[in-house]
Amino acid sequence: MNPPAQPDPNVTVEVRNLHKSFRGDEVLKGISFDVGAGEIFAIMGPSGSGKSVLLRHIIGLEKPDQGEILIQGESICTPHIRDKFRMAMVFQSGALLTSLTVAENVGIYLTEHRLYPADEIARIVSEKLEAVGLKGEEERMPNELSGGMQKRVAIARALVMDPQLVLFDEPTSELDPLMAVAVGSEILKLNQRTHATTIVVTHDRSLVFGIARRVAMITDGEMLCVGTPDELQRNPDPRIQTFIHAEIPASLPEIQPR
Amino acid sequence: MFQNIGEILILFWRTFVALPLAWRQRRKVMDQLLDIGNGSLLMVCILALFIGGVLALQTGPVLVERGLSFVLGGMVGLSICKELAPVMLAILIAGRSGSAMSAEIGSMRVYEEIDALRTMNIDPVIYLVLPRMLAIALALPALVVFAIPVGWLGGALVSAFNSSIAVSFDAFFDDLRQVVEVGDVCNGLFKSFVFALAIGIISCHQGLITRGGPRGIGRSVTKAVVNSIVSILILDYFLTRFLIYVQK
Secondary structure (H helix, E strand, O other): OOOOOOOOOOOOEEEEEEEEEEOOEEEEEEEEEEEOOOOEEEEEOOOOOOHHHHHHHHOOOOOOOEEEEEEOOEEOOOOOHHHHOOEEEEOOOOOOOOOOOHHHHHHHHHHHOOOOOHHHHHHHHHHHHHHOOOOOOOOOOHHHOOHHHHHHHHHHHHHHOOOOEEEEEOOOOOOOHHHHHHHHHHHHHHHHHHOOEEEEEEOOHHHHHHHOOEEEEEEOOEEEEEEOHHHHHHOOOHHHHHHHHOOOOOOOOOOOOO | OHHHHHHHHHHHHHHHHOHHHHHHHHHHHHHHHHHHHHHHHHHHHHHHHHHHHHHHHHHHHHHHHOOOHHHHHHHHHHHHHHHHHHHHHHHHHHHHHHHHHHHHHHHHHHOOHHHHHHHOOOOHHHHHHHHHHHHHHHHHHHHHHHHHHHHHHHHHHHHHHOOOOOOOHHHHHHHHHHHOOHHHHHHHHHHHHHHHHHHHHHHHHHHHOOOOHHHHHHHHHHHHHHHHHHHHHHHHHHHHHHHHHHHO
16 A cells, blocks of 8 residues: 655645436536635535535545535546545544444554554554544544544544545534534634645534534525625525524424324 | 445455454454353354264164164264264354354444444454454364364264164274265365355344344344355355366
């Protein structure tokens, strides 16, 4: 395997007229946007709007039916593009390898690509786990960890790659508010430390308005708007306004017994 | 079906091409070897003992009735080493280890672990398929080496202690030694090696194409085992024809 890519600056991402259908059901309908180098870009939208599918296209796990995705000007479908750019993804479920310990999970990229000797890998793993507040958890198995801890292990695994582009799929879903804040600040810290281009897919409004420099709003596979969080809040589109201001009413209408 | 066969052949080729990287995966190969080999040894010995026994039980009285008891050892010996040990063990391993392979890889597929590997530029063929293929290709012939003498022993025990057969241990093994040659044992080992490759690649492929949660994993396991067993039986016919042709 190849060693990490050359110490390039962080990469730009261009999504051009992306279409994708699954069994005749069009999930993405001509999505286009650009993400600048080092930027934190959020993709927001209701559940089932195609956000995660879009993210899987950006990292190259799905092939588009039409359109293209360019990483620093090169198509994601180019062979060996992952040898050129270090791209990491933090999955919604964490996607930790359940048969490996926390330390093995975090160090798997370095171990499998034989980038450092074992003791150096152990040191890096320990350092990254400390960065996400999980020092001392090295020997635990993923199923012994809470959802929040698993997500932080997944973030540590991404950190180990020293990524130029990092994607987060619903990083705060299934987390309590305090843990969601902790994960949000981890993303910010990661961006400040590495200046990695960061794309976050979420329907968590507080996360978007807290960390994103720009936001894209997607509904039913269509791009409604791209802009700063302020621009999004001022956008008159009722679908956007309904989404960002949706609240559970203080008193629910009383249900009359039949 | 043809798409699956094509995918399986491509996966097999990709695994073959990855062979030079096998040394890096030695720890995983050892883990799998322990699981497939050590984990199945007792089961294999019990299976072989009873297959030898039942073969002697079914054929012994008929041969004795016709005054052919002196061929019993050779017949049981040949059947065990050329046919029954490799085929029955392959079926056992398809059920035990093939199902485990497809379930493990299938669950990794469903729970995005394989996607995570891909995003880290780790090839699932090298990381998951290669160690399993190597382990099963080494373990199954090794198990057959154990199963053959145990099967002979089963046949000899039944021949000696069943009153309707009553062929002594010595007579049984004398005939066996005259009839069975090293080439016959190698014949069985070669078959088991090919069966192992078939079980490994079918099970890994089925795991890699798993879709749709726990139900999908269940479906994959069933398909892996059924397809492996069908392939073993079809391959057995053609391998037997091939080996007869080669021995001529």
